[in-house]
Amino acid sequence: MIITILTIFVLAAFVGVEVVSKVSSTLHTPLMSGANAIHGIILVGAIMVTANATNWVLATLGFIAVLLATVNLVGGFVITDRMLEMFSAKKAPKPAAEEAAR
Numbered sequence: 001m002i003i004t005i006l007t008i009f010v011l012a013a014f015v016g017v018e019v020v021s022k023v024s025s026t027l028h029t030p031l032m033s034g035a036n037a038i039h040g041i042i043l044v045g046a047i048m049v050t051a052n053a054t055n056w057v058l059a060t061l062g063f064i065a066v067l068l069a070t071v072n073l074v075g076g077f078v079i080t081d082r083m084l085e086m087f088s089a090k091k092a093p094k095p096a097a098e099e100a101a102r
Contacts, residue, residue, distance in 0.1 A: 028083060036076040043069040 023031055046069045050062025 032080045039073040043073055
Protein backbone atom coordinates (compact mmCIF):
# COMPACT_ATOMS: atom_id res chain seq x y z
CA MET A 1 0.00 0.00 0.00
CA ILE A 2 2.72 2.49 0.97
CA ILE A 3 4.72 1.61 -2.16
CA THR A 4 1.69 2.37 -4.34
CA ILE A 5 1.10 5.74 -2.65
CA LEU A 6 4.79 6.64 -2.89
CA THR A 7 4.88 5.65 -6.58
CA ILE A 8 1.85 7.83 -7.35
CA PHE A 9 3.43 10.74 -5.48
CA VAL A 10 6.73 10.46 -7.38
CA LEU A 11 4.97 10.14 -10.74
CA ALA A 12 2.78 13.15 -9.94
CA ALA A 13 5.86 15.17 -9.02
CA PHE A 14 7.53 14.32 -12.34
CA VAL A 15 4.38 15.15 -14.31
CA GLY A 16 4.01 18.45 -12.41
CA VAL A 17 7.58 19.49 -13.13
CA GLU A 18 7.22 18.66 -16.82
CA VAL A 19 3.91 20.49 -17.16
CA VAL A 20 5.06 23.64 -15.37
CA SER A 21 8.41 23.75 -17.19
CA LYS A 22 6.63 23.75 -20.57
CA VAL A 23 4.44 26.78 -19.72
CA SER A 24 5.51 29.98 -21.49
CA SER A 25 6.59 32.90 -19.30
CA THR A 26 3.55 34.99 -20.27
CA LEU A 27 1.22 32.37 -18.77
CA HIS A 28 2.99 32.00 -15.42
CA THR A 29 1.03 34.85 -13.77
CA PRO A 30 -2.43 33.44 -14.61
CA LEU A 31 -1.19 29.98 -13.62
CA MET A 32 -0.05 31.31 -10.23
CA SER A 33 -3.39 33.10 -9.72
CA GLY A 34 -5.26 29.86 -10.36
CA ALA A 35 -2.95 27.99 -8.02
CA ASN A 36 -3.55 30.62 -5.32
CA ALA A 37 -7.31 30.06 -5.60
CA ILE A 38 -6.79 26.32 -5.15
CA HIS A 39 -4.52 26.91 -2.14
CA GLY A 40 -7.22 29.11 -0.60
CA ILE A 41 -9.65 26.20 -0.83
CA ILE A 42 -7.03 23.89 0.70
CA LEU A 43 -6.57 26.33 3.59
CA VAL A 44 -10.33 26.42 4.28
CA GLY A 45 -10.41 22.61 4.20
CA ALA A 46 -7.48 22.37 6.61
CA ILE A 47 -9.21 24.77 9.02
CA MET A 48 -12.43 22.73 8.87
CA VAL A 49 -10.61 19.46 9.50
CA THR A 50 -8.67 20.98 12.40
CA ALA A 51 -11.87 22.35 13.93
CA ASN A 52 -13.34 18.83 13.99
CA ALA A 53 -10.24 17.14 15.44
CA THR A 54 -11.11 14.60 18.13
CA ASN A 55 -7.69 14.19 19.77
CA TRP A 56 -4.43 16.08 20.15
CA VAL A 57 -2.65 14.19 17.34
CA LEU A 58 -5.26 15.21 14.79
CA ALA A 59 -5.31 18.76 16.15
CA THR A 60 -1.51 18.99 15.86
CA LEU A 61 -1.50 17.61 12.32
CA GLY A 62 -4.33 19.98 11.43
CA PHE A 63 -2.44 22.94 12.86
CA ILE A 64 0.63 22.02 10.81
CA ALA A 65 -1.58 21.69 7.71
CA VAL A 66 -3.11 25.13 8.34
CA LEU A 67 0.33 26.64 8.91
CA LEU A 68 1.81 25.16 5.73
CA ALA A 69 -1.25 26.05 3.65
CA THR A 70 -1.08 29.64 4.92
CA VAL A 71 2.62 29.94 4.09
CA ASN A 72 1.98 28.49 0.64
CA LEU A 73 -0.95 30.84 -0.04
CA VAL A 74 0.84 33.98 1.11
CA GLY A 75 4.00 33.01 -0.77
CA GLY A 76 1.98 32.49 -3.93
CA PHE A 77 0.45 35.95 -3.66
CA VAL A 78 3.87 37.53 -3.05
CA ILE A 79 5.29 35.82 -6.13
CA THR A 80 2.27 36.81 -8.22
CA ASP A 81 2.65 40.43 -7.08
CA ARG A 82 6.32 40.44 -8.04
CA MET A 83 5.54 38.95 -11.43
CA LEU A 84 2.84 41.56 -12.08
CA GLU A 85 5.30 44.33 -11.20
CA MET A 86 7.53 43.10 -14.03
CA PHE A 87 4.72 43.78 -16.52
CA SER A 88 3.74 47.22 -15.21
CA ALA A 89 5.06 50.37 -16.86
CA LYS A 90 8.02 51.90 -15.10
CA LYS A 91 7.50 55.45 -13.90
CA ALA A 92 10.00 57.99 -15.17
CA PRO A 93 11.96 59.73 -12.40
CA LYS A 94 10.90 63.31 -11.72
CA PRO A 95 13.38 66.03 -12.64
CA ALA A 96 15.38 67.37 -9.72
CA ALA A 97 14.22 70.98 -10.34
CA GLU A 98 10.56 69.92 -10.02
CA GLU A 99 11.20 68.11 -6.73
CA ALA A 100 13.19 71.06 -5.33
CA ALA A 101 10.29 73.46 -6.07
CA ARG A 102 7.97 71.46 -3.79
